[in-house]
Amino acid sequence: MDMIASLEGIVGDTERVTDAADALEKHSRDFAYHTPRNPDAVVFPKDKHEVRKILRFADENGVPVVPFGEGSSLEGSVVPIRGGVSLDFSLMDEILEIRPDDFIARVQPGVTHGKLNEALEEHGLLFPVDPGWNASLGGMCGTNASGTNAVRYGVMRDQVLALEVVLADGSLMRTGSLAMKSSAGYDLTRLFVGSEGTLGVFTEIVLRLYPVPEKTVAARAVFESIEAAGSAAIAMIRTGMQIGRVELVDEHTMKAVNAYKNTDYAEAPTLFLEFSGNEAGVESDVGKAREASEAEDCRAFDFEADEEGIELLWEARHEAALAIVAASPDKLAMSTDVCVPVSELPEALRNARETIASRGMYGAILGHVGDGNYHAVFMLDPADEDDLARAKEVNEEIVNYALERGGTCTGEHGVGFGKMEHLEAEHGDSIPFMRKLKKMADPNGTLNPGKMF
Numbered sequence: 001m002d003m004i005a006s007l008e009g010i011v012g013d014t015e016r017v018t019d020a021a022d023a024l025e026k027h028s029r030d031f032a033y034h035t036p037r038n039p040d041a042v043v044f045p046k047d048k049h050e051v052r053k054i055l056r057f058a059d060e061n062g063v064p065v066v067p068f069g070e071g072s073s074l075e076g077s078v079v080p081i082r083g084g085v086s087l088d089f090s091l092m093d094e095i096l097e098i099r100p101d102d103f104i105a106r107v108q109p110g111v112t113h114g115k116l117n118e119a120l121e122e123h124g125l126l127f128p129v130d131p132g133w134n135a136s137l138g139g140m141c142g143t144n145a146s147g148t149n150a151v152r153y154g155v156m157r158d159q160v161l162a163l164e165v166v167l168a169d170g171s172l173m174r175t176g177s178l179a180m181k182s183s184a185g186y187d188l189t190r191l192f193v194g195s196e197g198t199l200g201v202f203t204e205i206v207l208r209l210y211p212v213p214e215k216t217v218a219a220r221a222v223f224e225s226i227e228a229a230g231s232a233a234i235a236m237i238r239t240g241m242q243i244g245r246v247e248l249v250d251e252h253t254m255k256a257v258n259a260y261k262n263t264d265y266a267e268a269p270t271l272f273l274e275f276s277g278n279e280a281g282v283e284s285d286v287g288k289a290r291e292a293s294e295a296e297d298c299r300a301f302d303f304e305a306d307e308e309g310i311e312l313l314w315e316a317r318h319e320a321a322l323a324i325v326a327a328s329p330d331k332l333a334m335s336t337d338v339c340v341p342v343s344e345l346p347e348a349l350r351n352a353r354e355t356i357a358s359r360g361m362y363g364a365i366l367g368h369v370g371d372g373n374y375h376a377v378f379m380l381d382p383a384d385e386d387d388l389a390r391a392k393e394v395n396e397e398i399v400n401y402a403l404e405r406g407g408t409c410t411g412e413h414g415v416g417f418g419k420m421e422h423l424e425a426e427h428g429d430s431i432p433f434m435r436k437l438k439k440m441a442d443p444n445g446t447l448n449p450g451k452m453f
Contacts, residue, residue: 003063007043007085010053016044016091027068027078027086033332033382033391034076034418039066039086046091048166048203055201056170058085058446066448067197069110069136073143074335075416077196081450087201089138095119096204103209104161104178109138109202116207125209128153131412132318138202143414144194148245148274148317151237151370153210155412157193164204165192168442178206191437196414197448199441213276216244217286218310219303221271221293226250226353226365228296229269230346233369235292236273237342241285245274245314246370250353253320253364260323261316266300271369272317274310321377324364328379334391338402339373339411348401352376355397359390373411400425415452423453 007017019041028036040063045051058065064084071078080086093110100123107116114134116127129140130147139145141163146155153159162176176182176189192199223229226248233246249257254267271293275285290301304310325333340348349365356363356376367374376398380387399409399422409415409422424431431453441447 003061003085004041006057007041007054010057011043011045011050016046018042026071027080027088030071030073030076030078030416031333032074032076032418033334033380033388034079034416035382037079037081037083039080040083042068042086042088044088044091048164048172051087051166051201051203052170052172054085054087055166055168055446059168059170059444062444062446064446064449065201067109067138067142067201069139069142070112070134072131072133072135073139073416074333074337074413075410075418077143077414077416077448077451078139079417081417084446089136092203093136098123098125099178100125100209102178103180105207105209107137107205107207109136109141109205111137113137113140120209124212126212127159127207128210129156129159132321137205137207141193141202141205142196144412146368146371146373146412148247148314148368150368150373150412151246152242152244157190159208160189160193160205161208162206163189163192163202165200166203167200168444168447172203173200176206180208194414196416196451198438198452199447201447213244215279215282216274216276216310217282217303217305218313219273219275219286219289219301220265220313221273221289221298222266222300223269223271223293223296223298226269226349227346228298229271230349230369232293232296232298233271234342234345235295236289237370239288239292241288242275242277242281243273243285243289243370244276245272246368247272247317248349248365248367248369248374249317249320250365252362253324253366256323256327256364257316257320260319260326263316265316268299272313274314320364320366324377324379331379331381333377334380334395335375335377335413336395336398337367337373337375337411337413338399338407338409339371340402340405340407342372344405344407345369345372345374348405348407349374351401352398355394355401359394361390361394363394368411371411372407396422417451420451420453
């Protein structure tokens with residue numbers, strides 16, 4: 001079988017099928033340390049009809065298919081570990097419909113959340129899920145992405161009302177509806193969100209939108225210890241205030257950000273905060289947050305109310321991961337993304353710091369702590385077996401600590417193949433049922449094989 005020729009015949013365009021070395025290399029990796037694996041071909045579909053034909057061809061010929069958005073995942077979800085076709089959705093990036101009176105948007109999977117929000121500005125609306133870089137909405141659906149706004153708005157699964165999905169045999173189905181809620185049948189929409197391309201391929205997504213708040217204020221609170229910052233975050237959540245973002249970064253992260261952005265932030269554990277709503281409510285919430293911070297011996301509490309100042313503040317937080325990577329240009333990143341019950345957060349942060357130090361490693365801690373989600377990021381040389389082994393030990397200890405306290409091995413990055421053993425530890429009794437679902441949806445095992453379990 002000449003796979004390239006067959007795929008070219010399906011899409012009718014030789015420019016949208018390639019096995020060029022640079023294209024294969026780009027689609028061989030994600031943003032983390034995982035060993036790259038080239039696909040055999042990269043295909044750029046333009047519509048759902050092409051996606052259906054490609055998947056039907058792949059299913060009939062035993063060719064693996066791996067959906068690819070912006071390639072910013074962190075647990076190997078987009079790495080084609082068994083070769084096959086990398087299905088790049090960058091050309092399916094149309095915003096199909098915005099219905100401001102219904103607070104919904106209908107988009108193709110290649111649309112990024114940044115592009116959608118730019119289009120929503122004229123309607124006074126926003127799409128809140130913000131994973132930190134300009135990821136594609138299809139990829140965000142695939143991993144059930146989260147981000148800085150999750151404490152107020154929830155995660156990706158909370159925003160997806162309906163999906164158009166192509167199954168492994170090329171058949172097309174729709175889940176959900178344009179209504180804000182439904183009790184009709186099994187909730188297949190939420191099943192597909194977070195399935196990482198193992199059950200089907202998204203060709204259309206219907207998303208929930210929200211009004212832009214009347215007033216927004218951002219703040220930065222600096223602490224002596226990471227535990228104190230975590231305790232302050234919990235205290236803020238307990239007040240019931242309408243806090244939009246509660247982001248923690250440790251002293252290592254702030255040092256990396258200063259070097260990367262040429263800023264002069266205090267190199268100490270810091271909470272980045274955002275409050276939004278009406279003016280009176282925001283002023284009240286800022287006051288409560290200041291009190292909660294001062295109760296934990298906060299060193300400084302500064303806030304920004306103008307748009308430029310807010311953007312600069314959040315630019316520093318959003319680029320924290322890039323700053324950490326830039327500080328070790330010859331290494332790659334391993335990142336945990338565990339989530340614990342909020343009350344467990346301060347001790348979990350302390351445990352993560354002690355675990356990293358016990359191995360003599362450099363590791364930065366940051367996260368969306370308002371919902372108990374935190375990350376430990378360590379830079380490593382994947383070719384250095386000792387370096388890799390130590391990092392994996394630290395990662396495993398942090399994950400086990402979270403699981404022992406009723407938490408999860410992944411709060412937002414997904415399972416891919418990087419977290420498969422941890423998924424087994426967390427949900428071992430339900431893995432057989434998950435396997436049955438996979439076998440039913442993809443009997444020949446062509447959809448992103450080797451992922452999740």
